[in-house]
Amino acid sequence: METENKTTIIKKSVKSGISFGSALAMVISYSTWHSIGWAIIHGLLSWVYVIYFFIVHY
Numbered sequence: 001m002e003t004e005n006k007t008t009i010i011k012k013s014v015k016s017g018i019s020f021g022s023a024l025a026m027v028i029s030y031s032t033w034h035s036i037g038w039a040i041i042h043g044l045l046s047w048v049y050v051i052y053f054f055i056v057h058y
Contacts, residue, residue, distance in 0.1 A: 021046040028053050 022043045028050065029035075029042035042049040 018046060021050060025049040025053075 026039040026043035030039040
């Protein structure tokens with residue numbers, strides 16, 4: 001029973017992290033490039049683009 005609760009919590013946390021990463025990537029992309037197309041592509045890349053952006057620009 002306890003294992004099921006931990007698994008559910010982990011799954012929800014991962015899903016939230018992916019959603020937040022996509023939103024963050026799209027906001028960073030749009031504010032940088034002013035393009036909805038690039039924002040969508042970078043949103044699909046999610047955390048990969050966020051990490052790339054901070055390595056390159058900071």
